[in-house]
Amino acid sequence: MALTYHTRHLEDQDVIDPADWVQNHADIAGEFNGHLDRDNVPELGVTVDRIAPGTFHTVDSDEGVGPVAVTGGAIGWQDVCEVHLDVDCDCVIEADWGGIFSWTTAPSEPNVGIRLLIDGSLGHQIPRVYVPLRRSFNISGVANASRGIVRVVGQMRLFTDVTSSPVGKDADVSHYQIIAVARTR
Amino acid sequence: MGRIQITDIERGDAGTIGAPNALLAEWATESANIDAENIAPGGLDRRNLDANVANGEMSAPSEVFQNDTTIYNVTTTTSPVTFGGIAAEIGPFIIDTTNDREWLIHVSAEISVPSGMLIFELHMADDGPVGTGTFVLLPYTTRRDVIGGGWHSAGMTYRLVEPVASLTTWFALYAYDTAAVSKIRNVDIYAEELVR
Numbered sequence: 001m002a003l004t005y006h007t008r009h010l011e012d013q014d015v016i017d018p019a020d021w022v023q024n025h026a027d028i029a030g031e032f033n034g035h036l037d038r039d040n041v042p043e044l045g046v047t048v049d050r051i052a053p054g055t056f057h058t059v060d061s062d063e064g065v066g067p068v069a070v071t072g073g074a075i076g077w078q079d080v081c082e083v084h085l086d087v088d089c090d091c092v093i094e095a096d097w098g099g100i101f102s103w104t105t106a107p108s109e110p111n112v113g114i115r116l117l118i119d120g121s122l123g124h125q126i127p128r129v130y131v132p133l134r135r136s137f138n139i140s141g142v143a144n145a146s147r148g149i150v151r152v153v154g155q156m157r158l159f160t161d162v163t164s165s166p167v168g169k170d171a172d173v174s175h176y177q178i179i180a181v182a183r184t185r
Numbered sequence: 186m187g188r189i190q191i192t193d194i195e196r197g198d199a200g201t202i203g204a205p206n207a208l209l210a211e212w213a214t215e216s217a218n219i220d221a222e223n224i225a226p227g228g229l230d231r232r233n234l235d236a237n238v239a240n241g242e243m244s245a246p247s248e249v250f251q252n253d254t255t256i257y258n259v260t261t262t263t264s265p266v267t268f269g270g271i272a273a274e275i276g277p278f279i280i281d282t283t284n285d286r287e288w289l290i291h292v293s294a295e296i297s298v299p300s301g302m303l304i305f306e307l308h309m310a311d312d313g314p315v316g317t318g319t320f321v322l323l324p325y326t327t328r329r330d331v332i333g334g335g336w337h338s339a340g341m342t343y344r345l346v347e348p349v350a351s352l353t354t355w356f357a358l359y360a361y362d363t364a365a366v367s368k369i370r371n372v373d374i375y376a377e378e379l380v381r
Contacts, residue, residue, distance in 0.1 A: 018194035018204075025208055029189035032215070037228030047235045048285075048380055052221070056239040057379045059287040061344045063325045096289075096342035100329050134302065136328035138293075138340040177325045179289065179344045181379065 058087050058182040067102070067172035070156050077115065081178045082153040091182040093118045093145045097154040098138035099176030106133040111159035112171075116141035118180075119150045128159060145182070152180040186222035187215035241286065241378025250372045259303060259360045259367040265315045266294075266305070266358040266369055272315035273372045276355030283348045287379040290356050293340035295371040301364035302331045307343055310355045318355055336370075 007027055008020035031040075062083045070078055085093070095116050103110055110132060115125035116139055123141020131137075139154075158171055192208045250268045257266045257273075266273040280288055296303055307326035310318030326343050356376065360369060 016200075018196060018198065021205065022191060022194055025189075025212075026191050029191055032219075032223060033188050034186070034223055035225045035228075036219075036223050037225045038230050038233050041229060041233045043232050044235045046229065046233050046238065048238045051238060051380070053285045053381045055381075057287065057381050059344065059379060059381060061346060063344075063346070065325065098328075098341045099325075100327070102329075130333070132331050132333035134329050134331045135333070136330050136339050136341075138342065140342070175325050175327045177341075177343060179342055181287075181289070 054088060056184050058085050058091075059180070060085050061177055061179040063177035066099070066174035066176060068174070068176065070101075070158060070171040070173060072104075072158050072170040077113070077155040077157045080154045080156050080173050081176055082151060083178050083180050085150040085152065085180050085182050087145065087147055087150055087182045089147050090185050091145055091147075092142060092185055093123070093150055093152065094140070094142050094181045094183065095123050095152045095179065096138070096140050097176070097178040098136065099173045100134060100136050101131055101156075102134045102172055102174065103131075104170040104172070109159075113155075113157040113159070114139050115155050117151075117153040117155060118143035119145040119152075123152070144185075150180070150182065152178065154178050186220055187218035189215050237380075239380050241380065250370075253370060255370060257360075257369040257372075259362040259365060259369060261361060261363060261365045263304075263306075263359050263361045265308075265320070266360050266372060267315075268372075272357055273374060274315050274355055274357035275374050275376055276310075276314060277353045278355075278376055278378075280345065280349050280352045280354045282345055283350045285381045287381060288345040289377045289379065290343045290345065290374065291340070291377065292343070292358060292374050293338065293372070294358070294369055295336050296330060296339045297336045297368040298330050298332050298362075299366045300332050301362060301366065302329055303360065303362045303367035304329050305339070305358060305360040305369070307341065308357050308359045310357070311352050314355050315357050320355075320357055320359070322359075323356075 007023045010020055060083050062081055068080050095118055097116055111128045112131045113127050116123035121143040123143045124139055189211055192204045194204045250273055255268045305328050307323045308320035309323050310320040312318050
């Protein structure tokens, strides 16, 4: 609203007219029926317990001790773990994924690619990084997403030398947690 | 949504109190049904929101130990990481994950593993800081690193999943190394409270 004045101002000696009563109520009802706004709510008047869950953030995670296998014979990126968020408005998705990467048998030139896919988009990618027998990792990514189910996936790919595609060696990920936070835009 | 239906009164209607009372009853009933639909789209702004409505306020500042020359030498027993006698810890926080709150704890550090293997973990206590509190390992926060790469970055983001109600909490970084040769420096730990 802003301010709503009574349309009809009654005074002593007036003839009783029901339209005065009806009109004054109709003015206020018009605001009440869907047009209340910042002027009707006191400054700092909305406290957290008055706000519906999911208004600002939706958070979920998947975690486990594992280990989750990463197959050395496969070519390209492999899904390792994922989490789904059900968001009801457009939002920014922030994701974090960390754990321990271990080669079953470390190759001579061990390299690993790590990335986060957020709703099909690339949240963040480390295309190739040197990883010895065992190393912890932590990757963060961000992407916009629309309302609906948002799938956040942690992926890896393995290299057994500095130039070739993956061959042979297996690996796994343990003590992992993948976290997705939807922040309302 | 609370919606007021005006009980119309026309000129010439019988002068009873029935119609005015019906309208007053409508106000009494519908004012208890106010919800989001009563608010105009985009009608509220930041001025209407109380402090810490969307993001909680940390009850203590995050501790920062960022100094290349201040190094923690890891020991063979699981111990809190300390710098000049000050533990890499944060708290106390009043943790409540049951009241539409979420807690994320972020840790970043720089580690050196000249040989063997370094294990570092995030621990939590609800009875005091390092020195007096009983710290326990938070699940899924164990990190293991073997030799290689000189100084390199390491870290974790941990979501406190377990429902915890109004628990005063400290978080601290712990580490051990079977060969006692690993080192840790440039640690930052901070906690983030989100309102769902």
